[in-house]
Amino acid sequence: MSDFSQSLAASASGLRAQAARLRHVSENISNADTPGYRRKSVPFETVKSPEGELVATGRVRLDQGALTRIHDPGHPMADDTGHYESSNVDLMIEIADAREAQRSYEANLKMFDQTRQMSAGLMDLLRK
Template identity: 45%
Template sequence: MADVKSSTGITQSIAASALRAQQARMRIIAENLANSNSTSRTPGGDPYRRQVPVFQPTKVSGANGVAMARVEPDQTDFKTSYEPGNPGANAQGYVKEPNVDPLIEALDMKEAQRAYEANLNVIETARAMDTRTLELLRK
């Protein structure tokens, strides 16, 4: 019984670490979407740069889990648009726009939500197994 309990506890801890990582990922995606139209207020200045979460393995209850290690800026080029009246326009009248693609962010959000739900199901299944095991032992 102790082995069953500890293995489901470890499973729950690993899934919980993944829940936290996906939750952090969703916050980064939401920030990217919120700033997808943010341009610089200074002429020729850089707009908001898309942020990308970086994950790393981490020890959780003696097993490998996952955690967000850091957030890095996406180094892809900025888009430009011709808006000579914009305060952020350069001398040629072009404004740099964020390198955020709302479609990519929406797809990343959907993927993060599905991963979150999958890990939540792991936790619920492990709890159900614990409950069922206890019921069997009581009989």
């Protein structure tokens, strides 16, 4: 396998992994006010393949941190004491994770584009 195709495969796997990460971050943000919702995260793993070492997402993990107890006797999910458990999503962490995933996605996209341009340049040189 050529270095160009290995580079394209590595950056494409990074794009897929960051897209999955961003999907979970957006799901966390959209469920920040959902009672009982636990924050999801996705780990990255190195996978060996014929194209070389690629990145892949592992199994989705649920954050086992404590859920916030909120006192609201009028809430339909409130118990006898008037409390219910909210989500454990911290919007500041989710925004930071989204920004990091975006930057990593952009870096992989730039690497993919640079490799494609180098390959096209090589083909132009070989045609002459």
